[in-house]
Amino acid sequence: MSDTLENITTIGVLGAGQMGAGIAQVAAQGGFTVLLADVSQARADAGKAGIAKQLGRLVEKGKLAAEARDAILGRITAVVGAAGLAPGDFLVEAATENIELKKQLFVELDRAARPGVILATNTSSISITLIAAVTGRPERVVGMHFMNPVPVMKLVEIIRGLQTADDTYQLTLALAHKLGKTTITSKDCPGFLVNRILIPLINEAGFALQEGLGSAEDIDTGAKLGLNHPMGPLELADLIGLDTCLAIADVLHRELGDDKYRAPNILRMHVAAGWHGRKTGRGFYNYASKP
Known part of the structure; x- marks a missing residue:
């Protein structure tokens, strides 16, 4: 169980699209080992390639050293599916905004993750309570809504489902702050605060x-x-x-x-x-x- 921020060294991200890749980039820039997963190796690799392109632009503008870029990319491993995230200490789902898809992915994440590992969703509107209910660890499910584009936007919206435990919420807050983000907290209601x-x-x-x-x-x-x-x-x-x-x-x-x-x-x-x-x-x- 990852009860403290110090115990979180590997962050898993399910979904290597625009949002998932952005979350993976920010986590790797924050010094975490990152597992970036998608439905196929090709899509996961494409997500990592997109991160490399974004970091390359920063190097060209003189905002990031080439050595730092290489170190960040070296902390990211592209893997396949929820099962590829099994070693993760904190898992974030960043798939398409579709309730049935998210429910299925959380069943898979719950099966893959070690007991006690927090399962966060980057959903921008769907009920955290509903997503948590399909898992065997509803108290360890939380909303962690990053803004787009993730590397640029400072805000993370934290959403507590009906079942979310206090320590789950506090650890998610601490992780967001470690990633350099400012947080707000919303009740679990459609669209939360921002949307x-x-x-x-x-x-x-x-x-x-x-x-x-x-x-x-x-x-x-x-x-x-x-x-x-x-x-x-x-x-x-x-x-x-x-x-x-x-x-x-x-x-x-x-x-x-x-x-x-x-x-x-x-x-x-x-x-x-x-x-x-x-x-x-x-x-x-x-x-x-x-x-």
């Missing part, structure tokens, strides 16, 4: 675009200069992933039953078209034509 506030903003920006009130550029410039936001809601949605934004909006709308969380049709159609934002080259903006 409860953010999704109506993104939705309303989508409705404004859908109704022709202004161009995407006008809407985002209005938010940046009129609301003092560093990024407009539409470009932020593209960065998060429109599929993820839609999944969160649908959870909020379904669970809270309030139409203010309903997704605009333009968002639903973009997702149906496979235009998921930056990761696919097109979302509310077309990134294929950008340098």
